[in-house]
Amino acid sequence: MEDYLEAIYILFQKQGYARCVDVAEYLGVTKPSVSRAVKELSKAKYLRKDSNSILSLTSSGEQVAxxxxxxxxxxxxxxxxxxxxxxxxxxxxxxxxxxxxxxxxxxxxxxxxxxxxxxx
The missing domain is CATH 1.10.60 (Diphtheria Toxin Repressor; domain 2)
Structure with missing residues (x-):
């Protein structure tokens, strides 16, 4: 899960946003893997996914990342x-x-x- 948080953090630093497809490409994993990770990280209150499928880290998620x-x-x-x-x-x-x-x-x-x- 830490790899996903770090990837979202890095993508946000580089391009100002992160989507599941960006994370999958960055980490070289499948989109379903990212979807599962996003679900778990959202449940743990480390990130949010908005209606446009943009991922953002919560303050605790950003701190960990x-x-x-x-x-x-x-x-x-x-x-x-x-x-x-x-x-x-x-x-x-x-x-x-x-x-x-x-x-x-x-x-x-x-x-x-x-x-x-x-x-x-």
């Missing part, structure tokens, strides 16, 4: 900096973003930020 996206970008940037091919970094960052605890991520991010300050 922004957190996931922050983790994704963090891991992807670190992997690319380490010399990992961007396509592989994208795939691995997606795996890593979901498997790390909030505490571990915050400590890792803080550690990297501190190292960056020492380099300057």
């Amino acid at each position: 922004a957190t996931i996206y922050e983790r994704h970008r963090f891991f992807m940037e670190r992997l690319i900096e380490a010399g990992v091919d961007p396509k592989t970094a994208e795939t691995d960052a997606c795996r890593m973003e979901h498997g790390i605890s909030a505490e571990a991520f915050e400590k890792l991010k803080y550690s990297v930020e501190r190292q960056g300050e020492e380099v300057k």
Whole structure:
């Protein structure tokens, strides 16, 4: 479900809206898969679908999606900096973003930020 929230968040950032067909295309999944996810995420109060089939994140959905996206970008940037091919970094960052605890991520991010300050 986190992948769907992140996809909607990214699509909204890029094009100002997200529809089920956009999410399916972005994630490379079927429209019925997106419909099921939208139903579950709507039930959980993470998103809404208006009469024009435009998806929008609720405040709690946006908060979760922004957190996931922050983790994704963090891991992807670190992997690319380490010399990992961007396509592989994208795939691995997606795996890593979901498997790390909030505490571990915050400590890792803080550690990297501190190292960056020492380099300057």
